[in-house]
Amino acid sequence: MEEARWEVVATAPVAAATARVAAAMEEARWEVVAMARVAAATARVAAATEEARWEVVATAPVAAATARVAAAMEEARWEVGATARVAAATARVAAAMEEARWEVVATEPVAAATARVAAAMEEARWEVVPTAPVAAATARVAEAMVEARWEVAATEPVAAATARVAAAMEEARWEVVATARVAAAMEEARWEVAATEPVAAATARVAAAMEEARWEVVATAPVAAATARVAAAMEEARGRWRRRTVAAAMEEARWGGVVATARVAAATAPVAAAMEEARWEVVATARVAAATAPVAAATEEARWEVAATEPVAAATARVAAAMEEARWEVVARAPVAAATARVAAAMVEARWEVVATETVAAATAPVAAATKEARREVVATEPVAAATARVAAAMEEARWEVVATAPVAAAMGVLLAFDRKQWTSL
Structure with a gap:
């Protein structure tokens, strides 16, 4: 009993530690329950x-289709409701076209003369070397200019009339919408305008080749300066050639060709002077020729692709003819019909894409619900962690006190055995 008396003393710390552990576990018992709900919510x-995950992928096509529909409706918003302004814009376009009708002439001679001059310059461009071909090229350019003197029409009246027509059409662009013939012509032209893509690709290749050649062309300062002066001239x-008009050229030709000859000579003089000055400065090395070869190849390749722009011009002419024919037939309902057609086309195109909206919404709803449900349950994670920390601290504190449990149990067993013997003897 004396031995047990010193062992029973350890009961109080053990009981205190056990009480603290029990209190911490009781406090944590209501918090640990949230772990199961958190796990279930996370699983859901x-x-x-x-x-x-497989349904939300359709969001991008839905957004794209919505953007296209919005763009079509936005574009149609400025066109719907054009009533009196359609007639006014049509009258302005008719007046500008009537005024320009007497001015826009001689386009083909201008194009032919320009083509001949461009061909001569292109031919002369490869011959501009510091030798006799410079003089020959200059002579050919002068001959082409003299030959084109009676044909090269300046573009000032044409440009002015075109600017007026463009201004009137730009002003009327949001108001005037052609009828079904215009739509048919534009639909027919839509397949022809696609021919511009090879032109763009060829231009890109030419630009890439020139960019690649830019680092290879070895030209000294005089070469660059002379080339710049020749290009500027x-x-x-x-x-100056392009700024002359058909009317001015015809008027000039009617009074005599002296002024035109003087202007051609004045225009040729800077070129000849610059070429003469550049004749002693231009140096073409083998690397220049090697770098120019890819550019020439790309230009030759693009030459067959640029021909695709002719259908575009033809389609534009047909559209212009249809708009001229429909000029007196445009009514306020035509813009509405055109806008409705564009909106309908955009909506028909988007028909297979918008279907994903309901699926996305249906798939998003459970996610939102589960997330909302889990949001309240996940909050319990921090109390669980805090309670676990407190339980660990209490158990760590009790670890050094529970060691006395075995002697206490042994002493209690001895006392109970002695007590039973006493009661038995009584």
């Missing part, structure tokens, strides 16, 4: 997310 969220002369 994962399942809903996995189910929705040619650009200035080309601008």
Whole structure:
């Protein structure tokens, strides 16, 4: 009993530690329950997310289709309701076209003369070397210019009339919408305008080749300066040629060709002077020729692709003819019909894409519900962690006190055995 008396003393710390552990576990018991709900909610969220993962992919086409429909409706918003302004814009276009009708002439001679001058310049461009071909090229350019003197029409009246027509058509662009013939012509032209893509591709290849050649062309400062002066003189002369009008050229030809000859000579003089000055400065090395070869190849390749622009011009002419024919037939309901057709086309195109909206919404709803349900349950994670920490601390504190449990149990067993013997003897 004396031995047990010193062992029973350890009962109080053990009881205190056991009480603290029990209190911490009782406090944590209501918090640990949330772990199961958190796990279940997480599983539901994962399942809903996995189910929705293949359905949410359709969001991008839905957004694209919605954007196209919005763009079509936005474009149609400025066209719907054009009543009196359609007639006014049509009258302005008719007046501008009537005014320009007497001015827009001689386009084919201008194009032919320009083509001949461009061909001569292109031919001369490869011959501009510091030798006799410079003089020959200059002579050919001068001959082409003299030959084109009676044909090259300046574009000032044409440009002015075109600018007026463009301004009137730009002003009327949001108001005037042609009838079914215009739509048919534009639909027919839509397949022809696609021919511009090879032109763009060829232009890109030419640009890439020139960019690649830019690092290879070895030209000294005099070469660059002379080339710049020649280009500036040619650009200035080309601008002067283009600024002349058909009416001015015909008027000039009617009073005599002296003024035109003087202008051609004045335009040729800077080019000849620049070429003469460049004759002693231009140096073409083998690397220049090698770098120019890819550009020439790309240009030759693009030459057959640029021909695709002719159907575009023809389609534009047909559209213009249809608009001229429909000029007196346009009514306020035509813009509405055209806008409705575009909106309908956009909606028909989007018909297979918008179907995914309901699926996305249906898939998003369970995810949102599960997320909302889990949001309240996940909050319990922090109390669970805190309670676990407290339980661990209490058990760590009790670890050094529970060691006395075995002697206490042995002493209690001795006392109970002695007590039973006493009662038995009594």
